[in-house]
Amino acid sequence: MANIKAFRAIRQRTDDSSVERDLQAWLEPGLNYGGDLKPYLLTFKRLLKDGFYLKEEGPAIYVYENHSSSGIQRGVWALTNVQDSTDGMIVLHEQTLPEHEDKIKAYREYIGLEGEPVLLTYYPQQEINNLMESVVSSQQPERIVQAETAHLLWKVNEASSIAAFQRSFASLKNVYLADGHHRLAAAAHLKSDEQQWISSLYISTDQLRIREFNRLVIPASIINKEELFELIYRYFHVSAIPYNRAYQPDQQHRLGMCFHGEWYQLDLRPDLSALAQETDALILQEYVLQPFFGIADPRTDDRLHNFSPDGGWEKLLQELRHQVSSIAFTLFPMTVEQLTRHAGKQKPLPPKSTWIEPKIPYGLLMYCSLQKEHNGITL
Structure with a gap:
């Protein structure tokens, strides 16, 4: 159920029928900020006051x-009770990064502004479709x-219409967190106080689009090729890419790897039936990154870098050129069925396993979780 x-x-x-592009930079610090949030609060208050x-x-x-250009996606935008997550009504699929979570918690506690929603998904329900x-x-x-x-x-x-939506969402059997794990975790940490x-944007599973994150390892020491390939051969058939093209996989359980400038295709061995039920991001983490690289x-781990599909491909190739000792692993996007099935196992995937769309422009609809008054302005 969803409250x-x-x-x-x-x-x-x-x-103007557009969203201010610089708004997020004005109102939210980057992850490397020094901890002073007062300038962002002052900017927020000034935008409201003026x-x-x-x-x-x-x-x-x-x-x-x-x-x-990819099509049409439709959903329902509302507030969600964070207690739903604590009670297990919202099923998670991905781990969070502690440093990111702590900084979002501090921002939420001090300013409380939400410039974009978390993304929740559910199996299609006709009653909700009819209401929309x-x-x-x-x-x-x-x-x-925008863009x-x-x-x-x-x-x-x-x-009456709001109540109808509330009843329909309360009847949902399963709700899955598709995007926004850090923001939801940060809010959950604060719910003990109030x-x-x-x-939240709720969108049915048949409306989601999932894309991939690719991985880059910058090792702390020289990697022995024979030892690496010995491990990889245990789980994959390996073949060189013709003309050494930068390789993006075209199906599940097929990975790309670039080692010292040479590209390879890795196909999961068909005799490993147990692994065939796992996601490629998890297979890579548990059978390659952890046992061989010690990640x-x-x-x-600061040796591991993730690259989103939003401009990340060129950045990955650039890093490979600049970091000659680096090793890239490219993945095929996870399916929605894999995401919900894995979430149901209560075994989180590695962070940055999925890039999920829609991506909502920052500032389209904002919400302030702090209902406090500052200098005559109610946030």
């Missing part, structure tokens, strides 16, 4: 839709365009 409620969104005040951003007059749930379709067909959406993607919003603010709600905790 949801409406919220008073903080919105950009503008006639009227550049305003709180909606009343609480609402939103139907959200995006249109891009009823909203979409009865009113005109607000349309915001060649159109983001559409329909506001649901009638009490009840926590978190901005026991991929959350904290």
Whole structure:
């Protein structure tokens, strides 16, 4: 089940049908910040005081839709009770990085601004589809365009309609966290002090798109090729890539590897039937990265680097050119079925196992979890 409620969104005040691109840099520090959050709070307060951003007059749930070259995705945007995660109603699939989690917790505790939602997924339910379709067909959406993607919003603010959505989501049997593990974990740490709600976009599994993260290992010492390949041969058939092209796998249980500038294709051996049920990210971690490189905790080991599909491919190739001793592993995207099946096992995947879309522009709908007054401004 999912316990949801409406919220008073903080919105950009503008006639332009776009989202301010620099907003996140103004309001959120990078992960390497020195710990002083006061400048970000002052900026947030100034944007509210000067009227550049305003709180909606009343609480609402939103139907959200995006249109891009990859297709259309539709979901429901609301607040989720963080207690759902603690009670096991939200199933997680990925480990978190402690340092990231601590910094997000500090930000949430001091400022509390959520510029984008966590992404939750569920198996398609006809009643929720019908509710969304009823909203979409009865009113005109607000349309915001960013980076060649159109983001559409329909506001649901009638009490009876909000209650209908709440009943439908309360009847869900399983809800899976698709994206936002660090943010949800940070909120869960604070719920002992007061009840926590978190901005959430719910999207059914048939609407999700999953892409891959690739891995790069920068070893602390020289790697013996024969020893590495001896281990890899235990689990994979290895073949050289024709013309030594940079290789991206084209199916599950097939990996790419670049060692000292040479590209190889790694195919999971068919006789290893037990491993065939696992995800490629987990196989790589447990059977290669940990036993050979000693990367026991991929959350904290600074020899391991992850590259997203959002511009990460070129960065990976650049690192391979600059770090001649580095070793790359490229993966095929996980399926939605693999994600939910693995989450059901209660065995988290390594961090950065999935890049999941939709990605929501920062600031499209914001929520402040701190309902406190600062210098006459209620956050």
